[in-house]
Amino acid sequence: MDTASQPVQLGPSTPSLVHFSGNSKDFFGIWIVNLLLSIVTLGIYSAWATVRTKQYFFSNTHIDKHRFEYLATPIQIFKGRIIASILLVIYLFFTHYFPLVGAVLAVMITFLAPWLINQSFRFNMRMTRFRNVRFNFKGSYGGACKVFLLMPILCVFTMYLLLPWTLKKMDEYLLTNIKFGDKQFSAKLSTSKYLSALLITLLSSFAVIPLFIAGLFVAGSNVEDSPKVLMTLIPAYIACMYLLKAIYQAIIRNHVFNSAEIKDIAQFHSNLSVTRFAIVEVTNILAIGLTLGLAYPWAKIRKTKVLAEATAVTLMPAAKDIIDTMDSTESSLGDEASNLFDVDVSLT
Template identity: 30%
Template sequence: MTPDTATPSLPPTPPSRRAEFRFDGDAREYFRIWIVNLFLSVVTLGIYSAWAKVRKKRYFAGNTWVAGANFDYHGNPVSILKGRAIAVATFIVYSVVDNFFPKVGYALLLALVFAAPWLVVRTLQFNAANTSHRNVRFHFHGRYPEALAAIAPLIVWPLIGIAVGWNMSSLPASGTEFFILSMPFIAFAAVYPRVVGALKLFHVRHAAFGEARFALDLPMGDFYRIYIAAAVGAFGLLIVGMVPIALMASLSPLPGLMVAWQAVYLGVAAVFLAYTRSHVANLVFNQARMQGGVRFVSTLTTSRLAKIYFGNLLAIAVSFGLLVPWAVIRTARYRASCLALESDGEMDGVLAGVSENVGAAGDEMGELFDVDVSL
C-alpha cells in the first residue's frame, strides 16, 4: 500500500480587517464653538484661549472615529495656560532684548534654537499623553538627543542668519549684498525636506498606543523627491499663469489684472501645499506599522486637496474670516475619509498602558514658535 504523501492542508489565513476613519463634525456646530472661543479669548485678553484650545481639541477628537470608537482629548486648561504664559513671557523677553541689544538678541536666539528639540519632545509627549482611543492612552518616548539629531540641519539656518546679521553693518553695499541676505533662505530650503523626514521618523518610531509601539523606515531621498517635484511644478504653474497676465498688463493695464495675479498666486500655493502634504502623508502612513500587525492606508490626492485648499482660501477671504470653521471641518472630513487601518487579526487585543503626566509648557512654546511636528 502506497503511503499517502499528499501535503496536509494548512489553516486558512485570517482575512485582512479594515477600519475606515470617519469625521462627523458639523460646520454649524463647530461655528458656535469657534465664535464663542474667539469672543471669550478676546474679552479675557487671551486667558480663555487655553480653555478654547481644549474645547476645540475635544470636539475634533470626539468626532473622529475608527474601529467603532471615537478619540478623546484630556488636556488640562490650567496646565495649558501655565505653558502659554511661559511661552509668551519668553517671546516678550526675546523681543525686548533683540530691540535694545541686537547682538545679545542673537545670542538669545541661538539659545532658543538649541531649546527647540526640547519643545518638540514636550509637544509630542503632551499631545500623546492627553489623547486616547477606547480608554487607551497614547505615549511618546522620544528624548532630547534624538530630537536634536532630527532638527540639527535646520539649526544651520538661524546660525547663518545670526552670522549675516552680526556682520551686515560692516559689509560694503554691493551686488553681493542680496546674495548674502538670501543665504539663510537658501540654507533653509536645502535642509527643510531632510528635517521634515527626520521629524516624521522621530515621531512615529517613538510613538505608542498603550504598550504597542509604532515603526517606520524611510530613506530621506523620498522626501527630497517630493519637495523638488513640488517646487518645479509650482514654478512651472506660476510661469504658465503669469505670462498671459503680464502680456495683458503690458498692452492694457486693467484693475482686474491684480485680482487675477493674486488668484494665480493662491492657486499655485494651494497646489504646492496639496502636493507636499498629500504625498508626505501618504508616504509616512502607508509605511508606518504598529505592533500586533496593524498598518495604515492613506489615499490623499493632490487634485482633491488642492481644490479644498483653494476653495477654503476664497471662502475665508470673501467672508472676512467667518467661514474658517467651515473650511476647517471640510478639510478634516476629507483627510479622515482617506485614512484607514488594516490588520490580519483583531485590533482589540492591543494592550493598554498608563500615560505619564507631562507639563504643557513645551506644547505651548512649540505652537508659539511654529514648531510643526504633526503627521
C-alpha cells in the same frame, strides 16, 4: 473612488475606515463663541477655546465605533501659555533694547528648539486617548538635535541635495518615537519617495508661473496701478502656495501612513487623492479670504472629512491587550512655547 473606501482583507483583520461625524453648523457655533470670548477676555479664554475645539474634532473622529479623546484641561493650556508668553516678552525686550543679549538669546532658543519640539509632541500625544489607551512620545534631545538642527545645516552645505533624506529622517524620527500604550510605532520610509514628491512639487511650481503672468494682464499692463495688481497677485500667490503644499503633503501622507504600523497591533492605510486634496486646500483658502475668515469652520470641517475618508486602520486582535502606561499629569509649556517661538514642526 479611493481604495480606502473599499476595504480589502489584509491579514487577520479588515481595515476600518476613519469616520468624522462633525459638521460645519455645529463647529461654526463653537468657533464663533470661542472667537468672541477670546476677544472680550483679551485672549485669556483662548486656552478654553483650544480645548473645546480639539475635544470637538477628537470626539467626532472614530475608528470602528471607538472615538478619540482629548484629555488636556484649559488650566493646563493656560498655565503653559502664561509661562511661554512671559518668556517671549523677555526675549523681545532684550532683542529690542539690548541687541547683543537678544542675539545670545536667539542662539539659545535655536538650541532649545529640539527640546521644544519633543515637549510639544509629548504633550499632544499624552493628551490623546483611544480605546482607553493614551499615546506617548519618547523622543530624545540628542535625536531631535540631529534631525532638526544638524541635518538642515548639512542640507545647506550640500546645496539641498540631502533635502529628501533630511525630510524623511524628520518624519521617521517623529513617527517611530510615538507609542500607543506600551507599543512602539515603526515605519520604513523611502528617500526616493520624498525625492519624487519634491520633484513633482517643483515641476508643478513651473506650471503655475503662467498664472502670475495672466494675473498681470488681468490687473492691467500699467504696473503703477499697484492696488489693482496686488489685489490680483496676492490671492493668486497664496492659492499657488497652498496648491504646491497640498501636492507634497498628499504624496508624503500616503507614503507615511502606508509605511507605518504598530507591530501585531495596527496597520495604517491612506489613499488621499492629490488632485482632490489640492482643490480642497486652494478653494478653502480662497473661501476664507473672500468671507474675511467666516468660512474657516466650513473649510476646517471639509478638509478633515476629506482626510478621514481617505484613511483606514487595520486593528489586530492583540490591540485589546495594550497596556496604558501613562498618567494624566503633563505640562503644556513645551507645546505653548514652541508655538510662541515659531517652532512649528509636524508629521505630514
